[in-house]
Amino acid sequence: MHCLAFIVVSCSLAPTPSVAPTPSVADIEPVAPSEQQLRSSAETGDLRAMRGLAVALLETGQSDAAYEAGDWLSSAVEHGDTEAMHQLACLRFSGRDGHRDLRAAVSLWQAAASLGHCDAMYNLAVCYRDGRGTFRSGSRASMWFHRAAEGGQTEAMTAWGRCLFDGVGTGYDEVAAIEWWTRAAQAGDIDAMVSLAIAAETGRGLPRDDRTAVRWWRRAADAGNRASMVVLAAHYEMGRGVTQNPATANKWYRQARRTDIPAAVAGGLVLALPE
Numbered sequence: 250m251h252c253l254a255f256i257v258v259s260c261s262l263a264p265t266p267s268v269a270p271t272p273s274v275a276d277i278e279p280v281a282p283s284e285q286q287l288r289s290s291a292e293t294g295d296l297r298a299m300r301g302l303a304v305a306l307l308e309t310g311q312s313d314a315a316y317e318a319g320d321w322l323s324s325a326v327e328h329g330d331t332e333a334m335h336q337l338a339c340l341r342f343s344g345r346d347g348h349r350d351l352r353a354a355v356s357l358w359q360a361a362a363s364l365g366h367c368d369a370m371y372n373l374a375v376c377y378r379d380g381r382g383t384f385r386s387g388s389r390a391s392m393w394f395h396r397a398a399e400g401g402q403t404e405a406m407t408a409w410g411r412c413l414f415d416g417v418g419t420g421y422d423e424v425a426a427i428e429w430w431t432r433a434a435q436a437g438d439i440d441a442m443v444s445l446a447i448a449a450e451t452g453r454g455l456p457r458d459d460r461t462a463v464r465w466w467r468r469a470a471d472a473g474n475r476a477s478m479v480v481l482a483a484h485y486e487m488g489r490g491v492t493q494n495p496a497t498a499n500k501w502y503r504q505a506r507r508t509d510i511p512a513a514v515a516g517g518l519v520l521a522l523p524e
Contacts, residue, residue, distance in 0.1 A: 291321060299325040300333055307345060315346035326357070334361035335369045342372075342382070351382030362393060370397035371405040391418030398429060406433035407441040414444075414454060423454040434465070442469035443477060459490030470501065478505035 284305050290298030303318040303325075319340055325333030338357035341350045355376050361369035374393035377386045391412040397405030410429035413422045427448060433441035446465035448454040455461065463484050469477035482501035485494045 294328075296325045296328055296330045296333065300330070300336060303333075303336065307340070312347060315340075316348075319346045319348065331361045331364045331366045331369070334358070334364075335366050335372075338369065338372065351376075353382075355382035362396075365400070367397045367400035367402040367405070370394075370400065371402050371408070374405070374408065387412075387418035389418070395419070403433050403436045403438045404440075406430070406436070407438050407444065410441065410444065427454045434468070437472070439469050439472050439474050439477075442466075442472070443474065446477070446480070459484070461490075463490035470504075473508065475505050475508040478502075478508065 284302065287298050287302040287305060291302045299321045303321040306314040306318040306321070319337065322333050322337040322340065326337055334357045338354040338361065340346055341348065341357065342354035343349070355373065358369040358373040358376070362373045370393045374390045374397065376382050377384075377393065378390035379385070391409070394405050394409040394412055398409040406429045410426040410433065411417070412419050413429065414426035415421070427445070430441040430444045430448075434445055442465045445455070446462045446469065449456075449458050449462035449465065451457065463481065466477045466481040466484065470481045478501045482498045482505065484490050485501065486498035487493065
């Protein structure tokens with residue numbers, strides 16, 4: 250029988266959220282289908298076309314095209330376009346156009362967030378939390394996570410739940426944290442599923458219940474999370490929260506081996522795949 254080693258090292262459950270990457274064409278509204286049509290519309294001052302052209306240029310992978318993309322986004326920003334502010338911030342943060350500037354990214358996210366852009370709120374919160382492009386501030390990070398969560402940003406719901414669960418930058422409230430994680434998990438956020446699984450596993454924030462833990466581990470595993478596959482396999486192997494079933498345990502171990510996402514650290518667990 251396989252033997253799983255897993256150690257609960259912290260009750261800080263969720264993997265650290267990170268700044269969102271530069272958006273792809275699929276992340277913006279559909280515009281004119283060709284670069285030529287996009288360019289023609291952008292030259293008339295169409296803000297949506299400016300953004301669409303910028304993203305199309307970035308997707309070519311060419312440095313000169315990335316530089317031009319920055320110019321088009323900057324033009325849209327000058328017209329007060331919040332989505333362009335967010336996209337230009339992503340570009341400055343990543344430096345894909347050769348001009349990486351974390352402070353400029355934070356400034357742009359701050360402007361877009363102040364105008365109600367929820368993804369910008371989330372990214373701004375991450376920067377305050379990690380001290381990237383600005384000073385560290387748990388209170389400001391939690392404030393922007395909260396605003397983004399209220400605006401329906403799923404990753405922010407999970408992050409805001411973490412702030413509440415640990416009392417970072419806000420009052421300590423495990424009940425509210427579980428509510429936010431549940432909302433995020435129902436919206437498909439894997440980190441929230443992992444957080445709920447460990448809450449049920451450890452009895453912090455939820456009644457200790459292996460069956461509830463297994464339910465969330467399975468949902469996260471079904472969504473492709475390798476760490477959750479390993480823990481779910483362990484439950485089947487040991488008969489915790491489910492009927493003991495070595496065959497099902499082996500199935501999940503095999504699935505975890507075929508999954509590319511590393512399982513070394515996830516959700517506060519240090520995991521080791523069985524040989």
